[in-house]
Every structure is written in C-alpha cells, then in structure tokens.
Amino acid sequence: MSRRGLTRPLIRAALTTTLGLLVLSGCGSDEPGSELALTAALPDAPAEGTVLRVGDPATQVALETSGLIDELGVEVEWANITGGPKTLEAFRADAIDIGSVADIPPLFAHWTGTDVRIVAARESADPANHPVYELGVAPGAKVETIQDLKGKKIAYSPGQAQGALVLNVLREAGLTQDDVEFVEMQSVDDAFSVALASKQVDVAPLGQTLAKTYLAKYERDGASTIDPGVRDDAWTLYTPTTVLADADKAAAIKEYVVAWTKAQQWISDHPDEFAKAYYVEHEGLSPEDAAHVVEAIGTHQVLTDWDAFIARHQETVDTLVEAQDQEPLEVETLYDRRYETVIADAVGGS
Template structure:
C-alpha cells in the first residue's frame, strides 16, 4: 500500500520529549498505573486518553513524523532518544522507558541479568544475506578474504551485544571455535571498533552499516576492507519490561503502537529517499550520499506476522550463547507475548484494504 504523505513537518526540537540526559524521564509518566492485567487476559482495545507510553525508538519516531502516522496514536507519547541494547536496558531498570527497539540479543541478556521482559513485535530484512546489518571489517594489512581466514585472528567481541552473537554465529558457520581465534573483549560503542581496527588492536570487527563508510574512507587506501558475514543478523524487535504488559492501559497503548509501527515499516520501504533525508541526514548527521548508500545497503524490511519460525531461530541463538558463554538455558518462547502477534497481521490487512480501495 502507498500511504498518503502529508506536508513535511518534522520538528525534532518540538517533540513531546527528547531525552538528553539518558534518564530524564524517570518518574515523569504523569499518569496513575492502569489496572493489573494478567498475562493470560486479553489486551483491551480501549485506551484512556491520558495514557502515556515512553518509547525509545528514534528511527520510528522520525518515520511517524514524516508520514503523519503519529496522528494514529490516541495516547500521549514521550519519545526518548535512546537506542541500542545497553542503554535501553539501563533505562528499563531506571523506570525511564516503557518500550525499546533493539536487535535479538538484548532481550536475552535482560533475562540473563535479572530484568523480566516481553517481546511484542519483530521485523526482518526481506533479503537478509544480501543486505546484512553488519559487515566484518578487516584491518589494514590483514589477509582475510573469507570466513576460513578468521582462524588465528584477533576479533573484537562484545558478549552482551548483537555484535558478539554475530561473531559466534560466524565462527560456527566457518567451522571454528573460540579456541581457534583470539576474542578481544571490547564493547561496541560509537566508532570504537573502527579505531580498534585502525590501530591494529584487532584484526577483524563487526561493523554496523553506518560505520562501514567512515572505516573505508580512513583505512581502505592502506588495505582495509570488509567481507560479508554470511549469516543472518537482521532480526529487530520491540520489547518492554513485563510490568508494562501487566498494566492494562499501557498494554492497550502498546498494542496500538505495534500496529502503527508495522505501518511505519511499510512506509519506510515505500519512501526510502524521504526517510534517508529525515533520519540519516537530519537526525543522524550523515551526508546525503552516505544516507542513500545506507538505506540501499540495509534493504527493505517486513514485519513478522507469524512468530513460530522467529521463535525457533531466536531459540537457536539463545542456545548458542548459553553454550559458548556459559549462560543458563533459556526458554525463548516464554519471552514472546503472543497476545501482540495479531497486531502486525491487522496492520497488514488494513494496508492491503487501503491499497485496493
């Protein structure tokens, strides 16, 4: 479906809340907690108009503003400029956030480190191996042309982040173990991995697509390059502290948000240039050339409508991490609140109806 686009009115400075200090929202919800909702009970459709949902999802925030889909949210949104697993989890623990947007690893580590969470929506890349979220950056002068060449190399490794899980999946695909390489534990923050590669602290590091252009611009002339990881790294999810889905008012608002979020995913696919300008250029500070390249590199997305295969693949990831990082076994299926599963299907059906009307 091609959604209508109203005149552009993105005004980030005028949004309800833009968090500068990470946890400025703590205790600022301003509304009383809703009635207790048992996890076996249906999520209500009625949303009291004074309900507040605190959301850490900057990319969707921009997409909703650009498309006008934010008008479909019948509750108050307090947007938090928070993204990434560690910051989102810290915000959950500070009671500063109701829902965050992250890759598949943070919900697992939330559970392993004592924060009970539920996954309420997920999206994937339509052609994930052709459009990886990460590429493997290879330091100048290091000979790595395929995954087998990783043997004996120093590889940047962040156990609690998606990048760390990617490294373990890559080793598994290459038929290597942790003993075959030298894992150098470094948290992936900003351009830390780029600098670690440039200084030869590591030979190889997983780089998000936003970091690939600056890495190559700095070091390609000296022989640096990237290779594809060859494994799926595309799952992206909305998740929330369990107490959020146990609050009837917030749960109802969250269900509506997942529906509009699903519409935003489609809108971005259909308006890549507008999204690239609004988010990657104006919000993230990339050049227009890099923004366009990034949108093309990441590819189109789709919302997961039936969760069975998703849960099975997520379980395989959890089992790999449990085995390789000596974590407790985890029943991933218990993390998915399947009451939210029909929301994406409803949004998809509405899109199809709108496209044919």
C-alpha cells in the same frame, strides 16, 4: 491539540548515564493503570493521559516524516536511545517503556535478571542479499574471507546481536572460539570503529551506517570490510513485564505496535525519503552514504506469524547456551503473542 503536537519528541540528546536516564524517567510520567495479568486480553485503549516512553528513533523519524504520527492513538515521549546496553539501562532506570533492538538484547535482559517480553518482530525481505552487518577489518590486518579470522583479535560484545553474529560467523567458517582471541567490549556509539582504527582489534562487526563511516575515515589507511556470510536480520520491540502488567501501558503498546508496523512499511516504500530524514538529518551521514546504507539494508517485513522467527531465535539461544554457558531457555516464553494478533489484524485491515 493535534496528535502531532502531543507526540513531538521531548528528548533529543542521547542518554548515556544512569543519572540522565533517571532525570528522563521523571518527565511526563503518568499514574499507573490497573494491574493486568500477562495472560489477560489486552484492553481496547489506554486511559486518557497515558504516556508511553519509547526508545525507537528510527521509527520516530519515519512517523514524523510520513505524517503517520497523526494516526498514533497514544501520547508518546521519545528518547534517543538505541542499542541493547543503553535500552536495558533505560529499562532498569525506569526511563523508557519499550525499546527497539535486535534479537540478542532481550535474551541478556532475561539472563541478567530483567524480565521482558517481545511484542513485535521484523526481518529482512531478502536476507541473503542485504546483511545488516559487515565485518570491519583493521588497517594492515589480512582478512579477506571469514576463514582468515583464525588467529585474529575480534571485538566481542556478548550481550548484543554483534556477539551472536561473531559466534555464527566462526561456526560458518569452521572455527571455534579457541581459534581466535576475543576482545570483550560493548558496541556503543563508534567504539568498535575506534578499536579497529587504533588496531586494538583486527576485526569487528559493524552495522551498515558505521561500516560506511569507518571506510570513509580509514579506507585510505588500509581499512576494509567483508561480508559475514550469515543471517543477521532479526529485529524486535520489547518491554519489561512490569510495563505489560499496567493495563494502560499494555494498551498503549498495542497502539504503538500498529504505528510501528505502518512505519516499517513506509520505510520500505519510501527509501529515499527515509534516507534523507533519518540517515542524513538525524544520523549525520552524507546523502551518498545514506543512499548506500538504505540500499545495503534493503526492505523489511513485519511478521504476522512468529513461528519461524521464534524457531530461529531458539537456535540462537542454543548457540549462546553452548558458547557462553548461559542458562537454557525456551525462548517462546519471552514472546507476548497477544501482540502477534494485534499486528496481524493491523496488516490485514490496512
């Protein structure tokens, strides 16, 4: 059987309940490998039959569309799971081994008792001109600049990247939490869009895909979006330390981060193909909206040197510690830099 056959997705539907995730965790699981210290050298390859359970649908689509999935040297079970809350729920249900999220979910996993490590990092090649998020504005809410946020109700998700974005936007606008009203909710599916449309909130951060669909539905009613004006492009792969303690799983992740690196480059080099395969066929956008999203997001670069990324991540941590009274954290302790070397070697040898 070809690698393509081995790695065909076994799960297509989004999993939103713990029961569903527990069912998933029983599919294709393999026997645990030998125990591996978190400081030990990574094994060369996983044992035959090792299965890696991955929540990273965008990379799955990129690998399948490009044909790079044939080079993936490990058997994968794909789960259509995205976003910090669902990924963390899946980790806690032992339903997936690795997930793809922004830089905030690993922090809240740590702060809420799930020990995790970041194994890959990516950022925008041009963050100033390609923000990941826009601020959605409810119909009738008069918000044209971030200074207009004063006195407004803002959707706030403390455990997600959107929450940190809101805090950074307020700082950039010269405002504090006392100047606005936070409405705490999780940004799952289209929850923020619905809250905006129903005027439960005046403003909510929306990813480019949601921003486009939100405007398509509600712009005629007076909805709008504005540029948040702050950097928001950090992206990571992360995994529970219990997974890394399994020698075969740790080796499988080594294979996966190499494939992930190649997939991100393919996405940057083939934006039109990716737009059609992921945003149109997988996410259900129109071709016009998909093209807009890809253009708005721009290209990404996988990092082979994590120092500057970690330093910016520490600034985010310090903001959350101050604003949310979180426990101080040296964020570098959440990075497994063994994989930094793996990615650097992969890029250097490509």
